[in-house]
Amino acid sequence: MKNNVTIKDVAKLAGVSISTVSRVINDSKPVTDEVKQRVLDVIKETGYVPNPLARSLVTKKSNLLGVIVPEMSDSFVSEVVNGIECVAKMYGYDILLANTYSEKDQELKSIELLKAKQVEGIVMISWTLDEEHVQLINNSSIPAAYISKTAQKFDVYTVCTNNEDATYNMTKYLIDKGHKEIALIMTSEADTILESERRTGYERALTESNISINPDIIKYGNTDYNSGYKAMMDLLDKNIKPDAVFVTGDEAAIGAINAIFDKGYKVPEDISVAGFNNSKLSKIYRPKLTTVGQPLYDMGAVAMRMVIKIINGDALEEKKFVLPYEIVERESVIERK
Structure with missing residues (x-):
């Protein structure tokens, strides 16, 4: 029965x-x-x-919340989603997850699908948020919060860290360790706000230490392993061997480490490598990765809490919530005399 x-x-x-x-x-x-x-x-x-x-x-409540992600297998995304899901369950909500593989058409379709499923709120993680995404969600009147490199371009609820200061402090950390020639591999396109902030922090640290800025050792790619590997290999193929390389994503940083190994060099003895995010990968790969620690779980938890507050009609003091970061010292950076 x-x-x-x-x-x-x-x-x-x-x-x-x-x-x-x-x-x-x-x-x-x-x-x-x-x-x-x-x-x-x-x-x-x-x-x-x-x-x-x-x-x-x-x-009049579905008790469903939508979560849109660019790639569930990405270490950054999976840890952020853990925080999202935990808070949703705490407040009695179930999650509908849409994996878009970073395709804009799929992101837009996912928004429409979640609207049809009558979700009460949406957290959207997107590498490249644009006006069409924001407008479509706004037109649906569904409360939303965003975690994206480009969210700051829009008047939306968003969670982030101070990327300029974080990049400045990691670059300064490498300088203080005795590194003079520091390559930068950016895991974002050259025309994003995030890229601008991170490059500004990097260049500010070099300038303050009277180190000249060399555009030949600044590369652009993506967040994945292959992009980091290719960017590092491009430098080494041109006989550019920096003292250190700062990669603004842990997965791409691991790709850079393997490129260094494949060229016959050692990390950190020949080239120090630093990453960004403090994802689980950074703790288990050898050498363990020195990285900028972003509170990934907390980013997801705060974004979901923002959405639930909006649903409940609670006041939010700020639309942009900036979380703290830290320099996490491990094995991939050495002090140079």
């Missing part, structure tokens, strides 16, 4: 009307304590599970 039990069965066994059972389930109108307990006992005995669609029609 447990597999086929209906609200009608519960009402019959409890000796009440179907509408009374609905009131108990949805807590929509008061019923006596005795009747409520009798209905709850029958629900427990029969294993009845309310129909979520029918329940949403009564409560």
